[in-house]
Amino acid sequence: MPPMPALLVSLAVILLSELSPPGIVHAAARPPRTRNTPRQALTIIVNKSNPVENLSFAELRKIFLGERSRWPNGHRVIVAMMEPGYAERKTILRDVYRMTETEYRDYFLQGTYTGDIPASPKTLSSPAILRKFVFNAPGAIGYLLASDVDASVRVVRIDGRLPSDVEYKLQIDSD
């Protein structure tokens, strides 16, 4: 990635942050939470208006990599990611993106700059905010621990399996 475009993108992000209305604390400024999570399944969630009920793991990877831009209902796909430091994010990076944090950042900087990727994932500061984001955005897709899921969002099967199934692929390692 050339240094100038990367610099411009960084500058744009800083400017957008400065344009935020006063009185609201920037959520990204808060230190990321770390949770001592035992081994458990990572649930993939979508907006309740989303008709998709099942995804193959390959389709899931394409969606997260920004290679698929629209849902069958026409809504734009928007990926919701946790902030760095969360075990859920580590699992997604490891199992779905198969990238490190640096590779992930570079991948989307390059993709958005070249226009190959229409929109980079939204980074959200907590599971609750991520859940609300998915609830509000019809085209959103994200991930949560099963214990953080409620009725405001819908769980998607991966390869026909639910997180409670034994052969469910997305499992968080307790490290």
Next chain:
Amino acid sequence: MNKQRTEPTTAGVLKIRASLSRILRTPNSALLLLVVLGVEAGLGLLVIGDLLTAYGQVRQIYAGSMQGLRRIGELQYDAQETRRSTLYALTTEDGNLQVEYADQSREADHRVSEGIAEYLVQARRPRDIEVGKRLANDWSAYLRVRDDVLGLILESSLKEAVHVDLTSGVSLFDRVRRDLEEVNRLYDEQASQQLILVTDTSRRSVLKLIGGFAFALLFGSAAVWAIQRNKMHSEMQLARLQMDFVASVSHELRTPIAAILCAGENVKDGFARAREDLVEQGSIIVDQAEQLAELVDQVLLFAATTAKPRYALGPVQVSEIIAMALRNTAALLEKSGFTVEQQTQQGLPQALGDLSAISRCLQNLIVNAVKYDAGKHRIGVAAKLADSVTHRKEIRISVQDSGPGISSSDLPRIFEPFYRSPRVVAAQIHGTGLGLSIAKSIIEAVGGRLSVVSEAGVGSTFTVHLPVAEEDRHAGAVRSTANLEDLQREGEYTLVDHEQP
């Protein structure tokens, strides 16, 4: 006795006058005061009720208006907050902030939705309901667009979000704004109508107040005028009666005095020298002197009865009463050539009263019967037991004459002191007009009653009604079927207890 006869009658007349004035004045004044107070109290309660109602209505209007306007103001603010928060989400790429703005927008829209639902529940008038339903529909339509806009913003489709908001959101929100303004106007309209109602109530209260005071003033004035007129009339009547009384007494005094003087001069001048002439002249002097003494007795007795005398009440044999009365009038009856037909029921119980007082009353009735006889020279005296008007047993002693009867116009007035019928005066029947008044006073003072029945050309029957005295064998005390305590309180007499050993 001589001393009593020489007491001036002026004191008695003054007492009568004072009593009459008090009777005429006191009850009417008290009644007037009660009526005026009652009217004023009723009016006051009415006006206080109206004022409380008006105050309650004003408070209700104030509270309703303030609450309604505040609620509408909150709704307007929250509606703006819903839209403002949605649009804030456009200003940032930060997903966390966008979620916060979305939360704010949804919280505000919940408050608006609840407010609209509350308004619809409270709406009563058709216009309020219609506007409320329209507002609810417009708000729902706007929220659907708002959800789309929020979703597009969060999906980073900013251009589409702005397009949707401009094409649908702006116009829908404008309709919501107009609906809220109309709700606000309806609140104002309702408050104005209620204010008109309060004004009407207050006006009615003022009219009631003025009307009531005017009525009280007019009524009071009329009553005072009536009382004054009545009082003046009574005083004039009393003065006339007093003048009649003086004239009558003067006449009654002068006649025997003239006769006595004449007889005395006849003896002194030697016109009566023979023994028979001297006896005749002496008889004239004695008769006229007795008549004079009788007249003075009547006047004194009247004065005494008007001063609430105390009588010694006790059981009295009816036959004893009649016997005493006939004994005291025997000379008159014999001299006038009257026969007395007496009818007394066998086994009559004892009457409650004062023997000499009742006998005196009966004497007056007998003397009257003699005085106003139409030439038949017959008097009926009867006694019997009968039911009183209160369904108690009473003793009735009646004196029936054979006179010309009393005219219906005179009948209501014959017991008034000093009253003498014009017909009697014209017939030159001497009298003071006190006999019946005295009889009535005596009987009422001992707890009895005096009544009269008269028929023109047939005669009159005066009846003395007396309570029956019953002997309580267990206690040995004598009691009356009448309420003696009441009688004592009213008549100020003493109950004499005749206990047998």
